[in-house]
Amino acid sequence: TQLLEQSPQFLSIQEGENLTVYCNSSSVFSSLQWYRQEPGEGPVLLVTVVTGGEVKKLKRLTFQFGDARKDSSLHITAAQPGDTGLYLCAGAGSLSDDKIIFGKGTRLHILP
């Protein structure tokens, strides 16, 4: 059974600080996605990474896929209150998979 472990589960930091959240597995994934979810809404896709070692940037957010495609990280530079939310990683085990599995999420709170 494939599992995705996210850490930390909760993170509360001051505006302007940097942070990194992690998504780890013992299994290899063909692709890995990051979503952000705000209270009362559904998750929204931020990025998909598909190549080992791949780095993608979305404004102040940097996403990296591990070389072995078993892990990923999300780094936020100069966090802002608008970054507050639940961050979820999700992975597809193979290119033929009809479904993806989700980690349990990192709940991020940025204090003004």
Place this chain on the structure above:
Amino acid sequence: DAGITQSPRHKVTETGTPVTLRCHQTENHRYMYWYRQDPGHGLRLIHYSYGVKDTDKGEVSDGYSVSRSKTEDFLLTLESATSSQTSVYFCAISVEETSGTYNEQFFGPGTRLTVL
């Protein structure tokens, strides 16, 4: 915006009653999914569909059934609701045209179900 709506948005029901949740999409995507989200468990797949009348189970399918008689609608039924099915339910679609084989998913706004 992938044009996904869910109804109802909120529902309170009693143990033992049947409940049906509806997911509607406007863009004729093939894949549709039902998840439940609970504190400490994240998002867990209940059932999914890969076409009209084509469905398969997810990791937490016990106590749930689904039907897809039209491309645009995917129904989730709790035949006899239990308190353990109190949760937030999300419908999602996979947009094959933009995602290729990556199964990127786009979610509806969710239904908050409380079973008393």
